[in-house]
Amino acid sequence: MQLLVVCSKLVVSLTLTSLLLACANTTRSGAVGINRSQFLAVSASEVDRLSAISYNDQNQKAKEKNILITSGPAYDRLKAISNRLIAQTAIFRDDTQQWNWQLVLINAPILNATCAPGGKITFYTGLIEQLNLNDDEIAGQWEYNVANPNTPRIEGEE
Numbered sequence: 004m005q006l007l008v009v010c011s012k013l014v015v016s017l018t019l020t021s022l023l024l025a026c027a028n029t030t031r032s033g034a035v036g037i038n039r040s041q042f043l044a045v046s047a048s049e050v051d052r053l054s055a056i057s058y059n060d061q062n063q064k065a066k067e068k069n070i071l072i073t074s075g076p077a078y079d080r081l082k083a084i085s086n087r088l089i090a091q092t093a094i095f096r097d098d099t100q101q102w103n104w105q106l107v108l109i110n111a112p113i114l115n116a117t118c119a120p121g122g123k124i125t126f127y128t129g130l131i132e133q134l135n136l137n138d139d140e141i142a143g144q145w146e147y148n149v150a151n152p153n154t155p156r157i158e159g160e161e
Contacts (some may be wrong), residue, residue, distance in 0.1 A: 051121035058105065058123035065109045072108040081108055081126055085144050092149065118148040
């Protein structure tokens with residue numbers, strides 16, 4: 004009976020310690036005037052792994068439909084904008100410089116762009132063409148979407 008009490012206390016202690024250690028800063032302290040910690044329910048490496056799987060599946064489906072754009076003037080324009088902005092991401096998170104940044108353009112009338120954790124960026128031609136976005140407006144959409152994985156939403160915020 005006494006062993007059961009000791010084991011129970013050990014399990015509770017380890018659980019509480021794990022929860023406390025799971026709090027992590029995801030943005031550089033004070034970079035944007037905000038200091039925040041988050042409880043990370045899933046490790047960043049697991050989020051990146053799952054993100055890569057989803058991103059690759061999306062791209063494979065687009066390739067099968069012959070709507071995946073990975074070269075040409077529209078892609079090159081988007082890539083140039085992305086490269087300028089990627090260089091700035093370390094202001095908010097140091098680890099973004101180690102991300103395997105990827106960019107795809109999907110030829111579809113969808114008014115959307117996304118950036119999955121780990122720097123997996125997707126733009127749809129509909130967003131750029133239907134709204135006739137200039138480079139600054141594309142950069143604004145890019146920045147908005149990159150901010151989401153830089154401040155993960157899958158865990159409970161403190």
